[in-house]
Amino acid sequence: MIAFLRFEILRTLRNARFLIMLLAFPVLLYVIYAKQHGTSQGLTVASLLLVSMAVYSGMGSAMFASGPQLARERQNGWMRQLRISPISTRGWFAAKLAQSILLIIPGLLALVALALTYGHVHLAAGRLGLLVLVLVLGAIPFCALGLVIGLMFDGQTAQVAQMITLLVLAFLGGIFIQWSSLPHAMQLIGKALPSYHLAQLGWNAAAGHALGMTDIAALAAWTAALAGIAVWRWRQESTAA
């Protein structure tokens, strides 16, 4: 599994264009908006925005690290070739999740570095550590979401499906727009999404507030549901077709 993970990461990193695209957008937004004055939820704009952009970047990286590639490689037949090797289903899933998790780290580090220097964000080491931990672990449901999309869509449509999903998650989850300013119906939908809960956890971690158990439970439930769908799709494709 380690060999497979190393192989997957190496070849994904080679696709530098993809990494730069993923990084550029949140970094750019941060640079544009971080200098605004004001506070909200006990956080400065620079800190608040660090969490928003890190959540956005984490969701995007986690999904794009595996999804579209998986969709293309299901289509071109590579996945069939891999299925007739001794790699186990469990090993494959574990490696794919690890791949997605590891690929969110560059974006996260870039945003933290930017916040600490350019944004003059001052966070105690403990808070910063907790924030990073929350953002990394909180990306797990989005890794599973990327796999689900990669297993449900074909090579052409997976990219679009991911982009739409990502934007819905970001807007309704309160990352680009304040959640409380959304229309009521959208608030209800937004509050059910994993992005909303991850952002809440992130802001709480940064502000030094206690982490909400509801938020953690919601992310765990999303992870379980999405992983279940991914495994089901995988099995379905390996036997029925």
Next chain:
Amino acid sequence: MKTENLDSRPAVVFRDVVKAYHGGVTALDHASFEIARGETVALLGPNGAGKSTAIDTMLGLRTPTSGEVRVLGMVPADAVRAGKIGGMVQTGGLPEGAKVSELIGLFRQLYRGRRSQAELLELAGVTEIAARRVEQLSGGQTQRVRFALALAGRPELLFLDEPTTALDVEARRHFWQLVQTIAERGTTVLFATHYLDEADANASRIIVISRGRVLADGTPAHIKAHTATRTIRSTMPAPDPSLLLGLPGVTDVSVHGDAVTMRSADADATLPALYALGLPVRGLEVGGGGLEEALVALTTGDGRHSSDDGDHSSVMTKAG
């Protein structure tokens, strides 16, 4: 030099296998065959005959609707997990961004290093392109890399599903040389193709399948004897089937009014003899020789052909 195999179980048991897809397509229709260890067998048939479905079933990629499939005495999925079989599936692309050496290195590790990197590169003839990225490979190179992956586990049984489709003549020749080396070392090889010449040149046995059924199973010489059959069509006034059936090479004659269709195993002998009869033969056409024709010959030229549709038409077939 053949590897000693104490295990006497057949390499493949394929018994009465049916695969029906959703939507009513029956890809395999009670197909049966067995393959012994050490054989090199071609699965020959036109596109859509069920070859890929059969191979996918033996690789555990598809589950048959009914029937029994065993490879090396095991359920296919178990043989895959144990790393005992290797395969090149029909649409089997390579992962983007990877280098050839990394890809082969990965497969070596998945099979716990049963073959060295250098040996695999050598066996598949990809030593010179090891540093390339898979996107830069030609069709022939891609297939050889996939061949290396299929060999990584030192498989006892190797499945190749139309491995040379889309390759040029030179790449094709090179590829089959590599397969031959592996087969000579004792690996059982089953490959699918829709080229009769490819099956003839590279297999010691050919299993012909069409519409999911096994039509013929024998040596290339046996199969080719059927495919040498030509169809001779012509018109002549009041043709006499029994006279025509007496011509050299003719195996079967059907008459519809003035129109005569003969099947001949040796058209070169039949034609002079036909003209020698002095009949006013017109509109003579000789056709056949392709795989499709061969399949028609295999399905209808077995001596049981007896369609008789009306007063003015008759069919006669030589016994045996």
